[in-house]
Amino acid sequence: MAKDTSKTLRAALTATAPVFFGYIFVGMAFGLLLQKAGYNALWAFGCSLTVYAGSMQFVLVELLTSWVGLAQTAVVTLAVQARHAFYGLSLIDKFKGLGKKKPYLIFALTDETYSLLCSVKTPEGCDRGKFYLLISALNQSYWIVGGVLGATIGELVPFNSTGIDFAMTALFIVIFVEQWLTAKSHIPALVGIVCAAVCLLLFGTGGFLPPALLLTVAVLVAGRRTIERKIGPPAEEPAGDASDGKEAPGSCR
Template structure:
């Protein structure tokens, strides 16, 4: 691991670190205020490490849903991570199996978003990727621990303003990408379908549906563009 690559990893992690801390703290506050023991709250963040799935686990478990239903429903929500691993896989083909498994533990929505943008620019190196992934994880754990410990005394204005950190990060990543018509069409189709699914209260199904249909729309448009160029030449 070289210093510049570690520094770059930590620099890229900063927006996620700032965003994860209040969300982790919110999870800690909600869980402990519903009577979940501190150690279990921390274990959920440390072992599951998936924001929406953690909130869903908490809500289903506290509402008395059967354990099998809780497990199956929450894992269905997390199935979208299959797309992440599959799409990043080719960029990590030079890594050892152990390194890939170490990296995979921290493959959250936000880590995927940054990583997929970075691997377009250069092959991922361990010295960048592992500090990047695990500093985000550290922030999530620290936020959970603080939230579970101090309860409801986090200033509302601070957590409210930091609530925009994740949308801002996603917008920054979108604008740092390819900037072709097919790229933005993929994003817009994804956004539209996810919104419609949310309005129909279909939950995270919309995210997977939006991702699959959006990627397909972008691919078809790109193919049409290439075909047209071929005809002109």
């Protein structure tokens, strides 16, 4: 069993290597901004452990310094994180049969983790549930380490934080480029770009994201058969372990 876990861990480390380099530095950017707002490394650790919401954590810094009410915080959070509802819908089949692992997988579903879970294939001979769990846990650990490092550095070294919040946007761009280079078809990406551009013109920078996501999903659903004929159906993953902890037939032995 230890050998099987070691094999799955190595595979997860390899899969999450790009996220590691991104999250360490983006997490440091968050930690620096949080420290500049008057909160120390312990706050960075707590926020990254319990909130863990990527771009929303950057918004959280502003919310903490503005002392806004709970209702406004809830509305802002819903607006910023609304895209995760679409993420969850597209992963219903992938998360089937994962039992007790499912709540954490849902909690830890950031943009980058979602990207990996959609694109990476479970290595032959490894349990799908363990593989997904390790990917999610490793990504969160990278973010936590980055946040704590950033806040610690901010306390020890004077640092000009102007423009540092662009780090999250830069990470999104890197992931988009990587997916563009490896994707069988660029139709979904082009649909997303066009829908975002149209909604940006119609609704402005402050409110374009939710309608852009809705429009993108609607177009992709309408053209699903055409896209599938072009790139072929997705490969089936082996079933994960059930809630009682039993492994699937294709899991590590």
